[in-house]
Amino acid sequence: xxxxxxxxxxxxxxxxxxxxxxxxxxxxxxxxxxxxxxxxxxxxxxxxxxxxxxxxxxxxxxxxxxxxxxxxxxxxxxxxxxxxxxxxxxxxxxxxxxxxxxxxxxxxxxxxxxxxxxxxxxxxxxxxxxxxxxxxxxxxxxxxxxxxxxxxxxxxxxxxxxxxxxxxxxxxxxxxxxxxxxxxxxxxxxxxxxxxxxxxxxxxxxxxxxxxxxxxxxxxxxxxxxxxxxxxxxxxxxxxxxxxxxxxxxxxxxxxxxxxxxxxxxxxxxxxxxxxxxxxxxxxxxxxxxxxxxxxxxxxxxxxxxxxxxxxxxxxxxxxxxxxxxxxxxxxxxxxxxxxxxxx
Ligand SMILES: NC(=O)c1ccc[n+]([C@@H]2O[C@H](COP(=O)([O-])OP(=O)(O)OC[C@H]3O[C@@H](n4cnc5c(N)ncnc54)[C@H](O)[C@@H]3O)[C@@H](O)[C@H]2O)c1
Numbered sequence: 561x562x563x564x565x566x567x568x569x570x571x572x573x574x575x576x577x578x579x580x581x582x583x584x585x586x587x588x589x590x591x592x593x594x595x596x597x598x599x600x601x602x603x604x605x606x607x608x609x610x611x612x613x614x615x616x617x618x619x620x621x622x623x624x625x626x627x628x629x630x631x632x633x634x635x636x637x638x639x640x641x642x643x644x645x646x647x648x649x650x651x652x653x654x655x656x657x658x659x660x661x662x663x664x665x666x667x668x669x670x671x672x673x674x675x676x677x678x679x680x681x682x683x684x685x686x687x688x689x690x691x692x693x694x695x696x697x698x699x700x701x702x703x704x705x706x707x708x709x710x711x712x713x714x715x716x717x718x719x720x721x722x723x724x725x726x727x728x729x730x731x732x733x734x735x736x737x738x739x740x741x742x743x744x745x746x747x748x749x750x751x752x753x754x755x756x757x758x759x760x761x762x763x764x765x766x767x768x769x770x771x772x773x774x775x776x777x778x779x780x781x782x783x784x785x786x787x788x789x790x791x792x793x794x795x796x797x798x799x800x801x802x803x804x805x806x807x808x809x810x811x812x813x814x815x816x817x818x819x820x821x822x823x824x825x826x827x828x829x830x831x832x833x834x835x836x837x838x839x840x841x842x843x844x845x846x847x848x849x850x851x852x853x854x855x856x857x858x859x860x861x862x863x864x865x866x867x868x869x870x871x872x873x874x875x876x877x878x879x880x881x882x883x884x885x886x887x888x889x890x891x892x893x894x895x896x897x898x899x900x901x902x903x904x
Contacts, residue, residue: 565644643667643864667876693867718821745787770784786806
């Protein structure tokens with residue numbers, strides 16, 4: 561089956577998904593919508609330029625020829641979509657997803673699903689009611705490094721998890737304000753929290769500290785640029801995540817980002833492209849070349865084609881739980897109190 565795909569939000573991450581989708585023969589991206597005039601057209605140009613760059617000399621690169629819609633409601637009414645990618649900033653979520661679900665359209669939603677737990681619960685309930693395929697872009701869950709980490713742990717109980725999201729300030733202006741980005745834990749280290757819960761299960765309560773130390777004079781910057789959060793898991797295990805955005809501009813690439821897991825006589829360090837397993841005096845280190853996001857996109861399209869929500873590793877319902885944990889962490893960092901995690 562050819563899966564007819566639409567995209568809402570034609571910014572940076574949309575380009576990544578679009579290039580991935582062009583590599584999946586069963587996916588046909590037919591529509592793109594963005595509120596900013598010219599954004600969707602610019603996105604299409606960027607994707608096709610990247611296709612030209614990536615093409616081997618003998619190949620005719622697959623082109624993106626999607627129709628552009630200024631209004632997502634017209635897109636949902638006219639484009640005959642099977643699936644919608646939601647790539648808008650996190651505060652612009654809710655109405656689009658509910659409208660898509662009402663039309664029976666499967667959803668692939670960028671993390672964090674929203675900044676509002678009530679909205680997330682409403683969307684999750686609608687998806688459940690319609691038994692639709694959903695995926696949230698916590699792509700690290702699709703990394704082969706993570707599969708190998710699980711094999712190395714071999715079911716051993718994890719005593720402690722340490723996570724690191726250490727980098728700079730992403731370019732998008734909405735990232736710097738709590739009202740539009742939610743803060744670094746909610747927006748970015750949400751990947752770390754999500755992966756931790758995939759290894760250790762539910763979190764019951766958190767306590768956190770945060771500070772704004774370096775970016776105080778940046779206009780509109782009202783989130784912490786440095787923080788730590790401690791997590792108590794229902795299993796009795798404990799975790800801690802350090803975040804900072806003071807290390808440079810743009811991205812976390814090259815900075816130590818990842819998850820460290822500690823079990824009896826075993827230490828595992830894992831993230832999207834690397835794995836280190838330390839047992840006794842033996843250290844096994846591996847690097848991986850595959851793109852976890854490509855794997856996530858392929859799995860989503862496959863699940864939509866088969867109408868099988870259970871095939872997806874990153875369903876919307878799990879992401880609601882991750883949002884509840886990160887919002888509790890932000891609240892704790894602001895109030896200085898221990899916060900019980902709300903039920904997803
Ligand atoms: N999974 C990942 O690793 C990853 C990486 C980057 C970004 N993201 C997530 O993707 C989302 C978008 O990030 P980005 O970097 O692409 O942002 P961006 O600012 O580059 O792009 C967002 C686009 O959405 C459009 N937009 C805003 N409000 C809209 C609305 N109501 N309707 C339609 N379009 C609207 C903007 O005009 C812009 O073109 C965020 O949630 C971010 O956290 C995830």
